[in-house]
Structures are given as C-alpha cells and as structure tokens.
Amino acid sequence: MLHEILLSLSGHPSPLLQNDHAGSTALSAPERNLLRSAGQLSEIHCNLISYTAQVSATHPSAICRAVSTAITSTHLAAFQRKILEVEDGILRKDAGLVGAYNIVPLTAVMGEFSGWTRTMQWLWDVVQFMLGQDSVSTRRGSELINKLRSEMQTGYADIEDASTSLVKVAETAWLKQVSAWILYGRIPNFGGDDFFIQRDKENEQGYKLEPALLPSFVSASTASSMLFIGTSLNRVRTRSVADPSIGTLAHLSSQLQELSSLKFPLNTAAFSRTIISIRMTLSRTILQKLLPLEKVIEMLHLLRDFLLLGRGEFAMALTQQADERIRGRWRRADNLAYEQRSGVGNVVVKEGEVTAVLARTFAALGSMQSQHAEEDEELELARDLLRLNLSKSKTATPKKPAAVVVQDMPTSIVTTPFRNLLFSVPVDMTIQIPSPLDLFLTTSDVQTYTMINSYLLSIRRAHLRLTDLWKVTSLRRHHPAPPRPPFNGTRGGRETTRTLRERWSARSAYMRSAWTTSSAGIFFLAETEAYLQVEVVGGLWGDFHSWLTGRSELSKQGSSSRPPTSANNRANNRAEQSDNDDYDVWPQNKDQASRPSTSSRIILPKSPHRDPQTLSTAHRAYLRVLIRRLLLTQASFTETLYNLLIHIDHLVAFIHRLHGIWTSMDLEMDEGVVDAFSNLDAEEADLKANIRHVEDKVKKGIEEVVGVLRSLSMDSAFMAEMEDEQGGAAGGEEMVVVDGGDEERYVPKRIGGVDRLLMKLDFGGWFDVGRAAEGCGDEF
Structure with a gap:
C-alpha cells in the first residue's frame, strides 16, 4: 500500500487513491482522510505534469513558457526528490518514519508531504491562470508577471519563496526580450505578439507601445525611453548602410554589464536608471552623429519664425498674397457672371492656388532678402519643408505620437476654426519632418504648431486688414481741388468746388463712426497681439531656448542675458548677446550687419548634453504651457474672439465696397460714366446700413472678449491651473538624473497673465472714450 501511495504521488494515477473509501469498513476515518489528501495531492501533481507540458509546448508567450518550464524543472522536480527521500527513509528504516515491529504509520508518511499541499495547489492555480478560461492564448506575459x-506579498513563507523563484524566471525571460530591443533594435521573433513594442505602419516611427503588455513595475517614462532607444537603433541601422560615418553599434559590453547587474525581482527605480543610462550612452556615441543638437535648434528656430510668426514679414506677405488671390477670384467671377451663370463657382479656392500663394509668399520674402549679401538659409529650408494645404472635409485620424504612454499634450485644444479665416476655407500650415528629426518631433507636435499658427495668424491678419484701411488715402483724406483756369473763376467752377466739398463733408461725417470703430479694433488687436506674441510666445521661447542651449546654467554662473523684447525682431528671437563671446550661441560678424548663415551661427561650446528624448520631453512641456498661456484651452475666449474677427472682416469688406461705390458715383456724376447694370444709390444705402450694423457687432464683440477675459481672471479653477502649470509642466514624466546630473528637467517659467492683458485693454477706459468720440462727432 505504501508503495502504491508513493507511486501515485510521483505522478502515476492509482485506483487506490482515486476510489471513494467512504463506505469501506477496512479503513478507519482518519485513514480515509489521509488517503483523500494523498489522492488530491496526486491529482494536482498529475495535472501539473500534463498541463505544464502543454503550456511549455504551445503557449504563444515566451514568458509563460519559461515559467511553466521552471515549475516542472524546479518545483515538481523538488517534489519528486521529496518522494524519493521518503521512500529512502522507509527503506533505511528511519526512526522518523518506521516504528516498532517495522510498522510504517500512514500519518508519518503523509506528514512528510503536509508542507507541499499548499504549494502544489498554488502552482496549479498559476498554471490555470496561464491557460486562461477559454483558450491557451488568453493570458499575456505581463499579466503573469504582475x-x-x-x-x-502573501503571508505564507512557502508561497512567497515559490512566487519569488517564478518571478525571477519570468522577469529574466522578459528582460531577454527587452535586451534584444534596447541593444539591437529588434523585436523578438518568438513571442513578438506578447512584447510591449509592436510594429505599426500608421505610426511615424514604425513602432508603437502597447501599455496593456507592460508589466506594472515599468514606469511610463521608462517605457517611452525603451521605445525611443529601439526606434533610434532601427534608424541607425538604416542610416549606417547609406552613411558609414555614423558607425555601428558600440559599447554593447558595458550595456550588457549594466543589464546583468540588475537584481530580481526588478526594482522600478533601478531598472529606470539602467534604461536611462543606456539611452544616454546611445545618445553620446551614435545619436550625436545622427541627430546633432544643431539640427534640433535649427528646426526649432524654423518653427518659431514661421509657424509662431517670429518673422513678421512672413505673416504680412502671406496675408497679402492670400487676399490678392481671393480678390482675383472674385474679379474673374464678376467678369464671367454675365456669360456663365456658374461664375460664382469660380470663387471656390483650389488646392493648387493655396500652394501657389505660399510659393509667391516665399518669392516676396526672397526679393526682400536679395538686398543682403548672404543667403538666408533658414528661408530656403522653410521653402522646402513648409506646406500650406486645404484641410480635408473629413479629418483623418492623426498618427499616434511616439510616446503614447506619457501624457502627450495638455488638455484638449479648442476646435475653434481659425484656419477658415485666411482663405474663407479651411487651410493648414504644416511642416514636413525630415529624418532623423522625427526622433525629436512628432506629428502631434506639428499639429499643435498648426493650430497655434492659425490662431496667431488670424489675429495678425485682422490687424493688418484694419490698418490697411488707412492706406486708402482717398477714403480717409480728400481735398477737392477747384477747376483749372479759366473755369475756376466762373460761377460754374465755384459751384463745382462747393458741390465737391459738400459731398466730401457728408461722406467724412458718415465715416467718422467707422474710423472710430476701426481705431478701437486696432487698439484691441494691437494690445492682444503684443501680449500673445511678445510676452507669451517670445518669453516662453526665450526661456526654452536658454534651457536648450545651456544658457540657464551659464546665467546661474554669472553670465548676463536679455529676454527678447519684440516678437517681430528676429535677432531678439534668437540667442541673446552675452558679455562673454565664448557663450555667444550665434556670434555676429562685427564687420557685417547681415545675419549669419545657418552653418556658422549655432555654436554650443559649453552646453550640457541632452539626448533627443530629453529634448522631446522638454519641448512637449514648452508646448503645453504655451497652449495654456495663449488661452487655446478656453473655448469661451476663442469663440468670442473668432466671432469678433469675422465681424472685423465684414467691416473691412463693407468699407472697401463702399469706397468702390463712391468712386463709381464720382465717375458717374463728374465724368458721365454710367453703369447701366447697377443701382449705385440703392447699393450705397444698403452698405451704409450694413456698416452701421457691423460696427455695433464689432463694439459688442470687443466688449464680450474683454468680459470673458475678466471672467477668466476671476475664475479660481482657471487661475489655479495657470499657477500650477509649472509643477505639472512635464505632465508627470519621470526625469531620473544619471551620470552626475547631465539631465535636468525643464520647468517653464511664469510668463504673462490674463490680468496683465486686462490692464492694457482697460487702461484709460479706451472703449468708453471711443463711444464718447462717436457721440460728439469727433474723429477717434
């Protein structure tokens, strides 16, 4: 019987333990309970042998297979050794097992296996967890590790020891997969579907991160770093074929040593430090050649100058070219309207025309730059990378950014359609990200720049269109000359002079209200634009640029720097002049007044080393604060501002149309040129009524925008968010200092404030003054 029990416990089913002995009178109740316990242990052991073999052979997860094999080779083998030890003790007549008269008590035998009952049951639960309830492939390796x-954390020492041993096996198998990715940039051939990095053709990097496949001890920033490392290695392998100067993978021995020094179970902080150390080593050895800091700074300057309107002449030229294209379309439609009834359809802007507007804008900027001796390399780079396209009717799903685990952007940006104002149809200013800059910039970043560009450009455009009204001299100022001699002395000549002056006096009296409203709008737009461009965009860019080039560290050591003072001054938007020429990021040639070329203007002799992922993290923090400070997360402000800009467009269009009607009326009354297809008097009366109506809308729109700003300044939740944005600027991303502190978390400084803008708009009660001027008939 003892031989049968030991044989059954070793994995061979026995009828002795499987039969129900409840009704048997040959066995006592304690003996039946002992046999029942032995039968349960035997059944668990048999199931473990069968199902671990199944998991080890068929499970798609390499981690689950490794754990299943460890259960068989370690724990079940130890159980088998225990059975042999018990059998050996019986054969040797060990006093602990064999009593008097060579009697072997069943209680003593089963007592030797009492410590295995809980362990074997736990192992069976683990195997069942790996198999899942429905099929073999329902469980992932990350779920098993978790x-x-x-x-x-259990209170049983035997369960804790067993789980610790299996955790080591599971994490070792997982770390082998991670090693293949972070050392060679390769997804494991076997178990790739269970790996947290997956191929994704829709992603700009070609790979994506699956948070569901990540073990819980891996932090979000560490996962993002591993994704960045592997993606960079893939890029290096591709580029090294075309450019042997980049070199091959190096320092693998030191990186393997760092990975092998990790202790199991893996510690979150230790693992994070190791990954960041490998990332820093990669950036110092390979990525420094693939993506030097000078290229990053060059691209950021391009984004600042063109998408954030650092170059004021670009916004001006683009607005002028777009308005000229729209006017040309309307003129052609008017000429064809009498012959083709579909002439209105010719006003619709086409894709090729939008692209041509951008090309003519660069041509205009090139003609401005031709007077300088040196070629503007940044302008040529912008010509190659910038694109102006019509937005699709159905917005395509944007590509996912590289770091999908880390909070990518701040709160959601408002959907106010500022992009509709330039051409009266949705257009987007985007930029192509050349390789390898896509390691630093993501599609999400470019989309954010596009939204900011539409927002800032719409304000600049409205400001320019209002100020252009003052260029229409015949509408703003007119001094009718008397007829030429000898008619000036005649009665008819004097009557003509009087008629002209009376006509102009009536028109001037009518236009006073329009000029008042336009002046008020110009003041509002000028102050708002100055706040957004100079204080917010310029201030944050200066702070980010200082951190990027290490100027913040230099300033701590006593170097002096000046913040940019004008958003339209390109020199101030770049690196500030320092008292020490060694720290000059863009040294100016003292013999030449022109700006330096791109190849010689970026010198970073003492800037700290910052790898591309650190730069990308800081750049996202910069964009996050920039969006909030530009109020692009406040729909109440953007909606009222958008409505005001539309009313300003209507006011400018009506005034230009009224000027054209007055010119036609002057030709009809003075020269006898009659247009038989128009009723100028009726059109004039209709336009005057529309202008008065739009004037009221503009005034109310300004008041509404100022009211929204005042409400925001008193909104405790909004102000708390603005005050706390520095603490959460990095979006909770983990920045671990390695190698003596080469990395430093970028914390944007406090810039601007709604109260500062309100002080400017409320200074002197300018809007009340405008109303008083309108009431007394004085020109504002």
Whole structure:
C-alpha cells in the first residue's frame, strides 16, 4: 500500500487513491482522510505534469513558457526528490518514519508531504491562470508577471519563496526580450505578439507601445525611453548602410554589464536608471552623429519664425498674397457672371492656388532678402519643408505620437476654426519632418504648431486688414481741388468746388463712426497681439531656448542675458548677446550687419548634453504651457474672439465696397460714366446700413472678449491651473538624473497673465472714450 501511495504521488494515477473509501469498513476515518489528501495531492501533481507540458509546448508567450518550464524543472522536480527521500527513509528504516515491529504509520508518511499541499495547489492555480478560461492564448506575459509579483506579498513563507523563484524566471525571460530591443533594435521573433513594442505602419516611427503588455513595475517614462532607444537603433541601422560615418553599434559590453547587474525581482527605480543610462550612452556615441543638437535648434528656430510668426514679414506677405488671390477670384467671377451663370463657382479656392500663394509668399520674402549679401538659409529650408494645404472635409485620424504612454499634450485644444479665416476655407500650415528629426518631433507636435499658427495668424491678419484701411488715402483724406483756369473763376467752377466739398463733408461725417470703430479694433488687436506674441510666445521661447542651449546654467554662473523684447525682431528671437563671446550661441560678424548663415551661427561650446528624448520631453512641456498661456484651452475666449474677427472682416469688406461705390458715383456724376447694370444709390444705402450694423457687432464683440477675459481672471479653477502649470509642466514624466546630473528637467517659467492683458485693454477706459468720440462727432 505504501508503495502504491508513493507511486501515485510521483505522478502515476492509482485506483487506490482515486476510489471513494467512504463506505469501506477496512479503513478507519482518519485513514480515509489521509488517503483523500494523498489522492488530491496526486491529482494536482498529475495535472501539473500534463498541463505544464502543454503550456511549455504551445503557449504563444515566451514568458509563460519559461515559467511553466521552471515549475516542472524546479518545483515538481523538488517534489519528486521529496518522494524519493521518503521512500529512502522507509527503506533505511528511519526512526522518523518506521516504528516498532517495522510498522510504517500512514500519518508519518503523509506528514512528510503536509508542507507541499499548499504549494502544489498554488502552482496549479498559476498554471490555470496561464491557460486562461477559454483558450491557451488568453493570458499575456505581463499579466503573469504582475500576478506573480502580487503573490509575493502573501503571508505564507512557502508561497512567497515559490512566487519569488517564478518571478525571477519570468522577469529574466522578459528582460531577454527587452535586451534584444534596447541593444539591437529588434523585436523578438518568438513571442513578438506578447512584447510591449509592436510594429505599426500608421505610426511615424514604425513602432508603437502597447501599455496593456507592460508589466506594472515599468514606469511610463521608462517605457517611452525603451521605445525611443529601439526606434533610434532601427534608424541607425538604416542610416549606417547609406552613411558609414555614423558607425555601428558600440559599447554593447558595458550595456550588457549594466543589464546583468540588475537584481530580481526588478526594482522600478533601478531598472529606470539602467534604461536611462543606456539611452544616454546611445545618445553620446551614435545619436550625436545622427541627430546633432544643431539640427534640433535649427528646426526649432524654423518653427518659431514661421509657424509662431517670429518673422513678421512672413505673416504680412502671406496675408497679402492670400487676399490678392481671393480678390482675383472674385474679379474673374464678376467678369464671367454675365456669360456663365456658374461664375460664382469660380470663387471656390483650389488646392493648387493655396500652394501657389505660399510659393509667391516665399518669392516676396526672397526679393526682400536679395538686398543682403548672404543667403538666408533658414528661408530656403522653410521653402522646402513648409506646406500650406486645404484641410480635408473629413479629418483623418492623426498618427499616434511616439510616446503614447506619457501624457502627450495638455488638455484638449479648442476646435475653434481659425484656419477658415485666411482663405474663407479651411487651410493648414504644416511642416514636413525630415529624418532623423522625427526622433525629436512628432506629428502631434506639428499639429499643435498648426493650430497655434492659425490662431496667431488670424489675429495678425485682422490687424493688418484694419490698418490697411488707412492706406486708402482717398477714403480717409480728400481735398477737392477747384477747376483749372479759366473755369475756376466762373460761377460754374465755384459751384463745382462747393458741390465737391459738400459731398466730401457728408461722406467724412458718415465715416467718422467707422474710423472710430476701426481705431478701437486696432487698439484691441494691437494690445492682444503684443501680449500673445511678445510676452507669451517670445518669453516662453526665450526661456526654452536658454534651457536648450545651456544658457540657464551659464546665467546661474554669472553670465548676463536679455529676454527678447519684440516678437517681430528676429535677432531678439534668437540667442541673446552675452558679455562673454565664448557663450555667444550665434556670434555676429562685427564687420557685417547681415545675419549669419545657418552653418556658422549655432555654436554650443559649453552646453550640457541632452539626448533627443530629453529634448522631446522638454519641448512637449514648452508646448503645453504655451497652449495654456495663449488661452487655446478656453473655448469661451476663442469663440468670442473668432466671432469678433469675422465681424472685423465684414467691416473691412463693407468699407472697401463702399469706397468702390463712391468712386463709381464720382465717375458717374463728374465724368458721365454710367453703369447701366447697377443701382449705385440703392447699393450705397444698403452698405451704409450694413456698416452701421457691423460696427455695433464689432463694439459688442470687443466688449464680450474683454468680459470673458475678466471672467477668466476671476475664475479660481482657471487661475489655479495657470499657477500650477509649472509643477505639472512635464505632465508627470519621470526625469531620473544619471551620470552626475547631465539631465535636468525643464520647468517653464511664469510668463504673462490674463490680468496683465486686462490692464492694457482697460487702461484709460479706451472703449468708453471711443463711444464718447462717436457721440460728439469727433474723429477717434
């Protein structure tokens, strides 16, 4: 019987333990209970042998296979050794097992296996967890690691030891997969579907991160770093074929040593430090050649100058070219309207015309730059990379950014359609990200720049269109000359002079209200634009540029720097002049007044080393604060501002149309040129009524925008968010200092404030003054 029990416990089913002995009178109740316990242990052991073999052979997860094999080779083998030890003790007549008269008590035999009952049951639960309830492939390796790590917290020493041993096996298998990715940039051939990095053709990097496949001990920033490392290695392998100067993978021995020094179970902080150390080593050895800091700074200057309107002449030329294209379309439609009834359809802007507007804008900027001796390399780079396209009717799903685990952007940006104002149809100013700059910039970043560009450009455009009204001299100022001699002395000549002056006096009296409203709008737009461009965009850019080039560290050591004072001054938008020429990021040639070329203007002799992922993290923090400070997260402000800009467009269009009607009326009355197809008097009366109506809308729109700003300044939640944005600027991303502190978290400084803008708009009660001027008939 003892031989049968030991044989059954070793994995061979026995009828002795499987039969129900409840009705048997040959066995006592304690003996039946002992046999029942032995039968349960035997059944668990048989199931473990069968199902671990199944998992080891068929499970798609390499981690689950490794754990299943470890259960068989370690724990079940130890159980087999225990059975042999018990059998050996019986054969040797060990006093602990064999009593008097060579009697072997069943209680003593089963007592030797009492410590295995709980362990074997736990192992069977683990195997069942790996198999899942429905099929073999329902469980992932990350889920198993998380379960085993949680089981380590149990109060049973035997379960804790068993779970610890299996955790080591599971994490070792997982770390081997990670090593293949972070050392060679390769997804494991076997178990790739269970790996947290997956191929994705829709992603700009070609790979994406699956948070569901990540073990719980891996932080979000560490996962983002691993994704960046592997993606960079893939890029290096591709570029090294075309450019042997980049070199091959190096320092693998030191990186392997760092990985092998990790202790199991893996610690979150230690693992994070190791990954960041490998990332820094990669950036110092390979990525420094693939993506030097000078290229990053060059691209950021391009984004600042063109998409954030650092170059004021670009916004001006683009607005002028767009308005000229729209006017040309309307003129052609008017000429064809009498012959083709579909002439209105010719006003619709086409894709080729939008692209041509951008080309003519660069041509205009090139003609401005031709007077300088040196070629503007940044302008040529912008000509190659910038694109102006019509937005699709159905917005395509944007590509996912590289770091999908980390909070990518701040709160959602408002959907106010500022992009509709330039051409009266949706257009987007975008930029192509050349390789390898896509390691630093993501499609999400470019989309954010596009939204900011539409927002700032619409304000600049409205400001320019209002100020252009003052260029229409015949509408703003007119001094009718008397007829030429000898008619000036005649009665008819004097009557003509009087008629002209009376006509102009009536028109001037009518236009006073329009000029008052336009002046008020110009003041509002000028102050708002100055706040957004100079204080917010310029201030944040200066702070980010200082951190990027290490100027913040230099300033701590006593170097002096000046913040940019004008958004339209390109020299101030770049690196500030320092008292020490060694720290000059863009040294100016003292013999030449022109700006330096791109190849010689970026010198970073003492800037700290910052790898591309650190730069990308800081750049996202910069964009996050920039969006908030530009109030692009406040729909109440953007909606009222958008309505005001539309009313300003209507006012400018009506005034230009009224000027054209007055010119036609002057030709009809003075020269006898009659247009038989128009009723100028009726059109004039209709336009005057429309202008008065739009004037009221503009005034109310300004008041509404100022009211929204005042409400925001008193909104405790909004102000708390603005005050706390520095603490959460990095979006909770983890920045671990390695190698003596080469990395430093970028914390944007406090810039601007709604109260500062309100002080400017409320200074002197300018709007009340405008109303008083309108009431007394004085020109504002």
